[in-house]
Amino acid sequence: MTNTDFKPIVYLKENCPFCLKVRLFLLEAGLTPDVEVHDFAPGTEQEDLIRAELLPHLDRVSFPSAQLARGRYVSESDDIVAFLAAKAGRNPSDMPVYRNYVDGAFAMAMALWKENRELKKAASAA
Structure with missing residues (x-):
């Protein structure tokens, strides 16, 4: 099997x-048949197995992670989307469902997460 036969693996x-x-991008771009997706629930044995599989390849195991090509592992959602978009000739900014999530619910969740982190930091300093 050559590198061109490799099917990227995404861990979600x-x-x-x-x-x-990442999942919304894959669905809207129509790439789910071209990518192997390994889903797991937090705290399960499956998560432990996936973490053990990824540990030798990443500085820090986090999710999503992906093996985009043989031996090329990444764990940033934006890097995963950018690689798969370029490979498929898709532009994520032209994908309304993906953009709606990234610019809407995802952006709001990240803002709240950052605010929560700052409040915890301030509370622990008090």
Whole structure:
């Protein structure tokens, strides 16, 4: 099997906003047949197995993660989307469902997460 025969593998954790971003891109771009998706629930044995599989290849295991080509692993949702979009000739900014999520619910969730982090930091300093 050659590198051109390699099917990218994407690891997606349930209830993860970053994983949902990748999943929405895959669905809207019509790439689900071209990508192997490994879904898992947090705290399961399957998660432990996936983490053990990824550990030798990533500085820090987080999700989503992907093996985009043989031996090329990444764990940033934007990097995963950019690679797959370029490979498929798709522009994520032209994808309304993906953009709606990224610019709407995802952006709001990240703003709230940052605000929560700052409030916890301030509370622990008090």
